[in-house]
Amino acid sequence: MQIYLPIAEVSVNAFLLLGLGGIVGVLSGMFGVGGGFLMTPLLFFIGIPPAVAVATEANQIVASSFSGVLAHLKRKTVDLKMGTVLLIGGLVGAALGVVVFNYLKSQGQVDLLVKLCYVVFLGIIGSLMFIESLNAIRKTKSGKPPPRKKHNWIHGLPFKMRFRVSGLYISVIPPLLVGVSVGVLAAIMGVGGGFIMVPAMIYLLGMPTKVVVGTSLFQIIFVTAFTTLLHATTNYTVDIVLAVLLLVGGVIGAQIGTRIGVKMKAEQLRILLALLVLVVCGKLALDLLLQPSELYSIGASGGH
Amino acid sequence: MKSALFSLVFSILCMAMTAAAAEEVVLGLSKDRISITTNFDGSEILIFGAVKREDAIPDGPPVEVIVTVAGPSMPITVRRKEKRLGIWVNIDAVEVDRAPSFYAVHTSGPLNEVLKDIEDLRHKISVPRAIRSVGAPDNIQDSMSFTEALIRIRENSEIYQLREGSVTVDEQTLFRTAVRLPAALTEGDYATRIFLTRGGDVVSSFETSIDVEKVGLERWLFELSRQQPLIYGLMSLAIAIFAGWAASAVFRFIKA
Numbered sequence: 001m002q003i004y005l006p007i008a009e010v011s012v013n014a015f016l017l018l019g020l021g022g023i024v025g026v027l028s029g030m031f032g033v034g035g036g037f038l039m040t041p042l043l044f045f046i047g048i049p050p051a052v053a054v055a056t057e058a059n060q061i062v063a064s065s066f067s068g069v070l071a072h073l074k075r076k077t078v079d080l081k082m083g084t085v086l087l088i089g090g091l092v093g094a095a096l097g098v099v100v101f102n103y104l105k106s107q108g109q110v111d112l113l114v115k116l117c118y119v120v121f122l123g124i125i126g127s128l129m130f131i132e133s134l135n136a137i138r139k140t141k142s143g144k145p146p147p148r149k150k151h152n153w154i155h156g157l158p159f160k161m162r163f164r165v166s167g168l169y170i171s172v173i174p175p176l177l178v179g180v181s182v183g184v185l186a187a188i189m190g191v192g193g194g195f196i197m198v199p200a201m202i203y204l205l206g207m208p209t210k211v212v213v214g215t216s217l218f219q220i221i222f223v224t225a226f227t228t229l230l231h232a233t234t235n236y237t238v239d240i241v242l243a244v245l246l247l248v249g250g251v252i253g254a255q256i257g258t259r260i261g262v263k264m265k266a267e268q269l270r271i272l273l274a275l276l277v278l279v280v281c282g283k284l285a286l287d288l289l290l291q292p293s294e295l296y297s298i299g300a301s302g303g304h
Numbered sequence: 305m306k307s308a309l310f311s312l313v314f315s316i317l318c319m320a321m322t323a324a325a326a327e328e329v330v331l332g333l334s335k336d337r338i339s340i341t342t343n344f345d346g347s348e349i350l351i352f353g354a355v356k357r358e359d360a361i362p363d364g365p366p367v368e369v370i371v372t373v374a375g376p377s378m379p380i381t382v383r384r385k386e387k388r389l390g391i392w393v394n395i396d397a398v399e400v401d402r403a404p405s406f407y408a409v410h411t412s413g414p415l416n417e418v419l420k421d422i423e424d425l426r427h428k429i430s431v432p433r434a435i436r437s438v439g440a441p442d443n444i445q446d447s448m449s450f451t452e453a454l455i456r457i458r459e460n461s462e463i464y465q466l467r468e469g470s471v472t473v474d475e476q477t478l479f480r481t482a483v484r485l486p487a488a489l490t491e492g493d494y495a496t497r498i499f500l501t502r503g504g505d506v507v508s509s510f511e512t513s514i515d516v517e518k519v520g521l522e523r524w525l526f527e528l529s530r531q532q533p534l535i536y537g538l539m540s541l542a543i544a545i546f547a548g549w550a551a552s553a554v555f556r557f558i559k560a
Binding site for chain 2: 001002003004006007009010011059060062063064065066067068070071109111112116225228229231232233236238240241243244247248251252254255288289291292294295296297298299
């Protein structure tokens with residue numbers, strides 16, 4: 001069944017979108033990530049204009065993270081204070097990101113920037129996760145306990161604040177910076193930034209793993225909601241029909257994925273996720289490195 | 305007898321000279337309005353008609369028919385990638401002042417046979433003539449290749465189509481063709497022109513328009529997103545929040 005998307009002005013198969021939403025939903029349920037980093041490139045592949053894909057994906061992430069954070073609030077695994085600090089940084093970052101996005105759009109370089117961001121970040125995160133989970137598997141085989149966290153340079157910074165739920169007493173500067181960088185990425189890449197936020201919270205801020213996902217989801221809701229509004233009011237690129245189709249599939253897929261995830265070992269899951277991230281990264285990198293079959297591209301004129 | 309012969313020759317001459325005015329197009333469209341609904345999947349328009357004459361069919365080359373359908377024109381930018389620092393980046397750009405968002409040319413024979421170049425220039429019939437490009441910045445020498453690329457890309461995706469011989473003409477009087485409009489269609493008035501040619505000269509033309517517009521939900525959402533972007537954005541968020549809440553509520557219910 002073909003559906004005409006009013007903002008993207010293309011006609012796509014509704015079942016294809018539901019299916020894509022479902023598959024990405026299954027993966028996001030299995031691995032505990034938003035799935036934006038997979039969905040946005042997939043939308044590029046099926047011919048949704050990049051600007052529309054990025055803005056609409058932000059709207060879809062609002063839905064999936066809101067659904068997730070409700071579950072975490074019930075289990076009291078959300079550090080609201082830390083979430084608020086991250087959020088302040090995140091909103092600043094998102095505003096910066098949209099400004100950068102609009103500037104590059106007028107220069108015709110927005111596709112390049114979005115793709116470069118994806119290649120760089122997916123490459124780094126994918127390789128780190130791959131190495132880390134390989135090491136984890138090796139360690140569990142040899143039976144050694146994982147090493148304990150140490151104090152690092154982050155604990156020497158000023159403006160300290162107590163985060164009760166996370167059991168931390170650290171400076172507000174690192175969480176603010178993490179918030180800003182994730183906000184910029186959210187605006188440019190159309191992702192929630194969970195796949196960057198979660199490792200940053202664990203390894204940089206030293207937060208306990210059980211509150212990380214909930215807190216990350218909490219602040220992602222607000223950052224992506226803000227991004228959606230900015231894109232809707234400045235670029236008119238949020239396609240509500242596309243968003244609804246994706247989130248219906250995504251929400252159902254996520255629940256199935258969660259059930260599959262429970263039956264697998266954490267290290268196996270992470271290795272699979274790492275491989276998936278690297279495959280997406282490789283595909284996008286090849287597009288940039290190999291000579292395209294068509295060197296020319298058509299874009300709307302600056303003035304519109 | 306002599307005067308009778310003279311008058312016959314004279315009348316034939318007159319007919320040849322007034323042939324342009326003597327043949328007119330009577331046109332029919334299978335529909336003059338296309339509504340883009342949610343399940344819009346492209347559309348086919350049947351364009352048919354007849355050549356109206358007061359007198360008998362003139363001698364000489366047969367009448368040929370050219371049908372063009374043009375979507376609303378808008379300025380666009382064509383960009384070219386070049387390899388910089390190992391990756392392919394957009395470098396040069398050329399502004400094209402007017403390029404139709406859709407353009408179809410259907411003819412009853414090879415275009416260069418049914419239409420003289422001078423007539424093409426006057427009526428802007430062929431695809432390259434329908435695009436207006438004023439000029440490229442000084443640093444770009446080969447601005448022609450940008451317009452060629454524009455035509456190539458749009459022809460590959462069937463947005464621009466040249467269908468030679470797709471108009472059937474019966475008895476030099478009745479003609480018909482079917483124009484396929486793609487699913488990714490923009491709104492606006494689609495100017496539809498019919499040209500009758502003899503020996504490459506345009507002897508008569510006719511113009512009408514097909515109205516393409518979004519209707520219903522599509523129309524409402526599009527207008528809202530342009531005129532009330534803040535409300536549209538908030539509505540998108542409200543739907544997302546509701547869907548997120550509904551999903552968690554439904555699955556709590558299933559688990560319980």
